[in-house]
Amino acid sequence: MALTTMLFVPADRPERFEKAAASTADAIVLDLEDAVSPENKEIARANIVKAILDKRTFVRVNPVQTDLFHDDLVALARAGCLNIMLPKAETTWELESVAAALGEDITVIPLIETAVGLDNARELAAHRTVPFLAFGSLDFALDMGCEHTQDALRFARQTLVFASRLAQKAAPIDGVTVAIDDYDHIKADAIEARHLGFAGKLVIHPKQLAAVADAFRPSDAEVAWATQVVEAVAANGTQAAKINGQMIDKPVISRAERILLRSSPNRG
Known part of the structure; x- marks a missing residue:
């Protein structure tokens, strides 16, 4: 499951579903939580039951700690939904609750938004239903009482990358950027996430997709370097080579291969 962009769509706005599905987003997240007002929750659930939910469509339910969670699961069972994003995720018991309600084939993306969730990341x-984690940076900053800045949240981001690696799961997905029209700001945030080891980013508007995709796509210079490394090793016939006076060994070769894989349009 190679996802760079996950685009949120309010579940009470069904007229946006088809447009989102036709976008360049790698995955769509139909949102029953923050994007839907309390009076529209039932309408939003009904929209999901009627929607066509393919393998690239996720549904963000309301937190387990709320009274809305049970009704969300009932609706998703009717819809045959197999991809869930779980906000305020803190314990594996919550994941078990989802699996018990929706079946063992369910995929759950825990959204880490609290100190407890980070501590249990x-x-x-490592849970069997989880392919990767996601970072709810805005709510996490609120829980911690800190600013929503790169410096303030760097420890949390690094912890999520570290926890994912220890659990031998895919790299996590970073939280949203609130700016919608500022391409440079969005790209800078995404580059920071990429440098820390994230695989992609949550997106709140289609206008953000290009900036995030550009940030996670290797530059021409990186691709040229990686190609040179791989070709030199192939020509040398060993797992080591010398390029521009520098010794290229297995870790460098692996990095080059990873860059070329990310640059491929068919990487997923």
């Missing part, structure tokens, strides 16, 4: 990532 490794256990959450």
Whole structure:
């Protein structure tokens, strides 16, 4: 499951579903939580039951700690939904609750938004239903009482990357950027996430998709370097080579191969 962009769509706005599905987003997240007002929750659930939910469509339910969670699961069972994003995820018991309601084939993306969730990140990532974690940076900053800045949240981001690696799961997906029209700002945030080891980013508007995709796509210079490395090794016939006076060994070769894989349009 190679996802760089996950685009949120309010579940009470069904007229946006088809447009989102036709976008360049790698996955769509129909949102029953923050994007839907309390009076529209039931309408939103009905829209999901009627929607066509393919393998690239996720549904963000309301937190387990709320009275809305049970009704969400009932609707998703009717819809045959197999991909869930779970906000405020804190314990594996919550993941078990989802699996019990929707079946063992369910895929759950825990959204880490609290200090408790971060502390339990490794256990959450290791759960059988979880392919990767996601970071709810806005709510996490609120829970911690800190600013929503790169410096303030760097420890949390690094912890999620570390926990994912220890659990031998895919790299996590970073939280949203609130700016919609500022391409440079969005791209800078996404580059920071990429440098820390994230695989992609949550997106709140289609206008953000290009900036995030550009940030996670290797540059021409990186691709040229990686190609040179791989070709030199192939010509040398060993797992080591010398390029521009520098010794290229297995870790460098692996990095080059990873860059070329990310640059491929068919990487997923």
